[in-house]
Amino acid sequence: MSITIEELNACSREQFIEKLGAVFEHSPWIAASAFGAKPFASIEALHAAMINVVRESRMETIIDLFRAHPDLGTRLAVAEYSAKEQQGAGLNLLSPDEYEQFSGLNQIYVKTFGFPFILAVKGKNKEQILAAMESRIWHTSSEEMEQALLEIEKISGFRLRDLIIE
Secondary structure, eight states, rough: OOHHHHHHHHSSSSHHHHHTSSTTTTTTTHHHHGGGOOOSSHHHHHHHHHHHHTTOHHHHHHHHHHHHOOOOOOOOOOOOOOOOOHHTTGGGGOOOOHHHHHHHHHHHHHHHHSSOOOOOOOOOOOHHHHHHHHHTTTSOHHHHHHHHHHHHHHHHHHHHHHHHHO
């Protein structure tokens, strides 16, 4: 379902949310809030408006956005975008030992920070993802919250560029 920026600019609020609501994991409120910034001159302008919505949100709302993300390497059903991204990184093909390793790190991470490990996995393999998990588990809470926001910016940027035709 590709669309141009011009077509997005012509959408009603409901159509806009329908087309962009899944760009941020289970958080259509971001598209709904960004709608008011139309018209967008480019994908970058749209992305900046959406990121601005996130960054201007209350901390509790940002944490809820973090918590909407799935654990990486989970065997549970995840949103369509996440499923494709995790498959692209080979996380759907984990051996039982690898699955246990990811699962254990995910549990430690959530216990430490209160939200799932978030990483833009596009272009990465499972070894790179595992290395990132192992190093980021030692971050402070504030460092990891900022890193999670940066990763969400990357993820949403990839998703918008995959969806919108220039």
